[in-house]
Amino acid sequence: MAQIKVSWIWDNTRSRLEKVSWHRLLWFPGHIPKFSLISWMTILDKLPTKDKLARFGLTVEDKLPTKDRLARFGLTADNGCVLCNFGLESRNHLFSKCVYAKGILCDVLHSCGLTQEPLCWSDNLQWMLQNLKGKSLIVHILKLAGTGLVYYTWEERNLRLFRGLAPSIKTIGIYVV
Numbered sequence: 001m002a003q004i005k006v007s008w009i010w011d012n013t014r015s016r017l018e019k020v021s022w023h024r025l026l027w028f029p030g031h032i033p034k035f036s037l038i039s040w041m042t043i044l045d046k047l048p049t050k051d052k053l054a055r056f057g058l059t060v061e062d063k064l065p066t067k068d069r070l071a072r073f074g075l076t077a078d079n080g081c082v083l084c085n086f087g088l089e090s091r092n093h094l095f096s097k098c099v100y101a102k103g104i105l106c107d108v109l110h111s112c113g114l115t116q117e118p119l120c121w122s123d124n125l126q127w128m129l130q131n132l133k134g135k136s137l138i139v140h141i142l143k144l145a146g147t148g149l150v151y152y153t154w155e156e157r158n159l160r161l162f163r164g165l166a167p168s169i170k171t172i173g174i175y176v177v
């Protein structure tokens, strides 16, 4: 009886989809898995931001079945951004419109020797796709900085939301760089 290889099973039990253009920004030699994972979820807009929770009624005060329990998980009637206290928290807000996140991005861009202004979410992604090509050291550093920025911004949001902690923009910038 012929032996079945694991690779054959893998190839024949999954549906192959077309590669997305941004995969190389996340999965590259030397990537940091936790940075890439959070960035992957961010690009797919799968992070549980408050705008999404609101769609499920989790932030509407009179619909909370156990308000105190949800409050312990940071779910309150407030859908605002915990980083800048202004605007509805969404992927696009957290990673491009938020004044706080823009401050971190400016610090990171400056540290990487770039002088460009932060763009909107889709333009930032497009810029990275067009400019972060090849295997040079600077491209590698910028990919790590990009995924690290997303990771630490999300971590900062969670620290503020769930633990009430608030490190400074400079601290986050130092983590990323």
Ligand SMILES: [Zn+2]
Binding pocket: 081, 082, 083, 084, 085, 086, 087, 093, 094, 097, 098, 099, 100, 101
């Ligand atoms: Zn904000």
